[in-house]
Amino acid sequence: MNLTLFVWRQEDANAQGRMEKYEAQAITPDMSFLEMLDVVNLGLIAQGRAPIAFEHDCREGICGSCSMMINGVAHGPRPATATCQLHMRHFKDGDTLHIEPWRSKAFPVIKDLVVDRGSFDRIIQAGGYVSVNTGNAPDANAIPVPKVDSELAMDAAACIGCGACVAACPNGSAALFTSAKISHLGLLPQGGPEREIRVLRMVEAMDEEGFGNCTMHRECEAVCPKQISTNFIARMNREFLRASLKHAKT
């Protein structure tokens, strides 16, 4: 297959970016999208030109490193698929692809397709944990957890923190990411004691980082490689309301 690519190139955070055109030649259907970019990069290097910088590590859809808009869609056309797991068999010979970084105020571009997602870590710092020091734990089976709760907690915990939800949202909201962590911990008895303070702090951190408000466009759910459900956003909103009321009273 041969494809035409238009790729966002930007030398560093302060540079003016632009789209550049490249030909991707001799691409086979079994290649992953990132392997296709590897091939393009080898071609660029051979010509003495700077290869395209993009983030990747596990290439198995779990580390959340890879992050790019493909024809305007975060992680490209396949549902429940991170870019590294997208294969070229889903494209046709002669296709034209536009490849851009995540676009969001809270994710500034560092270079080409690489953005700074440190804001996600700071949201977790605000309360995305159970405050238990090493060595303090009771026996693991001391507290039974209903299987349905633990399965639902796991659905939320499956988030890989890639940021596609933010990139896809017209408001640049991080509600899906934040609500997934709030739900994961809030659904388990271990997360119970800090449930209220957690939601208050994490929502506040989310706002401080410059993410937009959620107005339920549900674009996030559509692009999420782990199919995290927007039901968790509804759950977060309920928890937030409850916690705010309670804390307003005291």
Place this chain on the structure above:
Amino acid sequence: MDLNSQVPSGPIEKKWDQHRFEMKLVNPSNKRKHTILVVGSGLAGASAAASLAELGYNVKCFCYQDSPRRAHSIAAQGGINAAKNYPNDGDSISRLFYDTVKGGDFRSREANVYRLAQISVNIIDQCVAQGVPFAREYGGLLDNRSFGGAQVSRTFYARGQTGQQLLLGAYQALERQIHLRKVQMFPRTEMLDLIVIDGKARGITARNLVTGTIESFVGDAVVLATGGYGNVFYLSTNAKNSNATAIWRAYKRGAAFANPCYTQIHPTCIPVSGHYQSKLTLMSESLRNDGRIWVPLKKGDPRPPNEIPRQERDYFLERKYPSFGNLVPRDVASRNAKQICDEGRGVGPTGQSVYLDFAEALERLGEETIREKYGNLFEMYERITAENPYKVPMRIYPAIHYTMGGLWVDYNLMSTIPGLFVAGEANFSDHGANRLGASALMQGLADGYFIIPYTLGNYLASTKLEKVTAEDPRCKQTEDGVSALTHQLLSINGQRPADSFHQELGKVLWEDCGMARSEAGLKRALRKIPEIREEFWKDLRVIGANEELNQELEKAGRVADYMDLAELICRDALERAESCGCHFREEFQTPEGEAKRNDSDFCYVAAWEFKGRGQPPALHKEALHFENVHLTQRSYK
């Protein structure tokens, strides 16, 4: 070089308790006067950094990814072992200890392994308390599954994402300490050298991967938790950027490198499909619980698998190992698959794969149950191969997966450089010549949560350290060395990118130092590797500059280290003229084709000491003693 293992005296069950009692403590109010550098934020690094900070130390933690949550541990699928004996099927600390020593083919240190088995139970408690959503039964209690090399069910799991959930637990603990300002996190920072002052590890020199700034960080001790070196083979199941640079540069500063030739091949990976292949994907070996491995009896049988009747199939693992069947340890399963393919009985377009078939399990348990257990693995498989494993058998082939070798450490997990501790896959400690499934996560977390926080305190409490700042001329010297190397890589201006050398090197290693090794092959590799290295330093092309995010430069530095490491791996494999665990020397096998150990000559840890560029390294031996488990030929028949 002194290889004192520091194993405490006394009966094996009491060693760790007694040692904890005897270790010196750092006064709580003094802890905040100490700074500890933790390199790596995987299971071992994140758990160590968080636990040390909870104790009151100041911690600086480094990783090359943009966030500590993305460390390679995130990709572990299958599970984590612990001797909880919740299923009441006869498990115990002694049994986990025994299985691990036997699985490692009697090339690990008994006392370390026993401690690991003891600590395993605390890990599960800790993780559950953090909110790790392990799989549960309907009654609300934790579920277990079985894994290769064991006859009990002791593996805890969170769907097929156990590593992710354990790492997120440790990451969250780490982020909490960052919030409390006890840990300062340095993401996108790559350690490029170790600072040794007065014979002690006192800091690291690192490159900021965004700006290219080369900077030194100093402290009172350094913990390396930088993962394994499987990527030296180019194609492996490791994350693309996993590398050996941190441990290799520490080796060059005097830390002994132990058993580099112990590299593990995982039996259940998705086969290679083409030259562009950038990495291999593992399918958790938990699949072997319900999947049956087979090939057609007839060479080159053209029929699709579903049309081959049962009596014309060879379930070769079940045939050769009736009591363990498809659950034999990884090395045995891998070697058998290779043998079958070498005989020409492999399947798929390349003939380099065997079937892993779920047809029977689907019939017995129903699709729903299988989906619940392995859903995401099946999906992953289909995504990569465009074949539906609910309908047709998977095709699998072995790939490089894990490295048991690593920096030599004593019982306290301290290397031969005082003050340099090594945790997780980066050290050589617990798995001998072969690691059992679900034991790496256990070891990484044991090291980080429960061992290093104690033993590092003991070191600080019993060592006098001079005051050092990052402005010290000895730090400056290290920085100059790092800059010089970076600029050398940038100025070769040749024709070939780093990847092409890496691929070439990987091929040599896979052919001659992979699943099966021989004297002739190893000697051939030892001739070829220096040639590739010479080409590398003459013909490398790195586009761009140091003062920017430069992924080609990062790769080049790592490949430069792989060239040297590959040579040491082959040297070690040649020196070890026996077969043990994953180290299979064709000259040394039983009549049934199993690894044949030579305990009278090789019952030792091989620890290599760097002797300078161009000089052969020196081999030191730590003798291994087996007092609790009898040295026997492994048998999984």
